[in-house]
Amino acid sequence: MPLHAVSPGTISFGLVAIPVRLYTATSSQQVAFNMLHAKCGSRIRQQTYCPRCEATIERAELTRGYEFAKDQYVRISDDELRSVEGEASRVIDIAEFVPLPRVDPIYFEKTYYLGPEKGGEKPYRLLADAMAKSEKVALAKFIMRGKETLVLIRAAQGGLMLHTMYFADEVRNFGEVDKGAGAQVRPNELELAVKLIEGLSNEAFEPDQYADEYRQRVLDMIGKKVEGEDIETGAAPAPRPQVIDLMDALKASLEKKPLARAARGAAAARAASGKREAAAAKREAAPPKRAQAGGRK
Numbered sequence: 001m002p003l004h005a006v007s008p009g010t011i012s013f014g015l016v017a018i019p020v021r022l023y024t025a026t027s028s029q030q031v032a033f034n035m036l037h038a039k040c041g042s043r044i045r046q047q048t049y050c051p052r053c054e055a056t057i058e059r060a061e062l063t064r065g066y067e068f069a070k071d072q073y074v075r076i077s078d079d080e081l082r083s084v085e086g087e088a089s090r091v092i093d094i095a096e097f098v099p100l101p102r103v104d105p106i107y108f109e110k111t112y113y114l115g116p117e118k119g120g121e122k123p124y125r126l127l128a129d130a131m132a133k134s135e136k137v138a139l140a141k142f143i144m145r146g147k148e149t150l151v152l153i154r155a156a157q158g159g160l161m162l163h164t165m166y167f168a169d170e171v172r173n174f175g176e177v178d179k180g181a182g183a184q185v186r187p188n189e190l191e192l193a194v195k196l197i198e199g200l201s202n203e204a205f206e207p208d209q210y211a212d213e214y215r216q217r218v219l220d221m222i223g224k225k226v227e228g229e230d231i232e233t234g235a236a237p238a239p240r241p242q243v244i245d246l247m248d249a250l251k252a253s254l255e256k257k258p259l260a261r262a263a264r265g266a267a268a269a270r271a272a273s274g275k276r277e278a279a280a281a282k283r284e285a286a287p288p289k290r291a292q293a294g295g296r297k
Contacts, residue, residue, distance in 0.1 A: 017123070115159070199254065
């Protein structure tokens with residue numbers, strides 16, 4: 001399926017203006033379910049209910065409210081909210097460039113591809129090549145859907161990507177979490193752990209070797225249900241691993257190190273096989289959608 005642009009914009013790079021379009025870079029492949037009435041199998045319909053009026057409320061009758069005290073609300077109209085949303089600007093004004101390793105991934109929210117608008121190909125190419133050569137990423141602010149958003153632009157795969165980011169006050173303080181500072185790690189334990197990491201290391205991240213095996217099992221189960229097969233339930237949960245001596249565990253893991261590389265190869269093979277079977281599984285999963293559509297009277 002071809003990518004569809006979700007929004008136009010303009011990157012402001014010094015005195016250079018680069019017209020661009022944003023494209024959604026990711027798409028969730030989770031298996032989606034509808035909620036049905038167990039008695040008749042029809043899809044349910046959610047309604048908005050007012051307990052004081054004891055009535056179902058239509059969407060046109062709703063308004064926003066902010067709770068400033070317990071059960072006390074101030075009403076905010078759409079026009080009032082728009083008046084403070086920020087100027088309707090599509091300019092992505094670059095504020096600074098920084099090395100990518102200095103940006104903590106915890107701030108990343110969502111990823112978009114950036115492509116040049118007609119007439120913007122040369123300045124787009126210039127910025128992408130210059131950022132790749134300098135090994136820097138750009139930080140900017142951008143108004144998306146009426147709200148100011150912090151964004152990071154980086155050169156990748158021969159083009160530019162844009163990541164929306166959380167502001168600093170939206171990231172919780174990790175200092176409130178116990179990180180085991182009181183535990184004492186011996187030098188020989190650290191040395192064995194480093195060796196284990198090196199044994200499980202690869203030169204590059206290869207996403208194709210990882211597959212959502214749970215999703216595949218769900219699709220397989222749905223296919224069997226469509227064919228009328230009974231599904232066995234009540235399987236015992238996997239036993240929790242026993243806590244053993246740390247040094248013994250590290251040594252045992254190192255002895256299995258050659259198996260780790262074979263396991264990665266097996267995982268890659270499973271991923272490739274899963275891709276081949278995905279289309280067939282989706283075709284098997286398609287009939288329930290027709291059945292649901294037929295159940296809605």
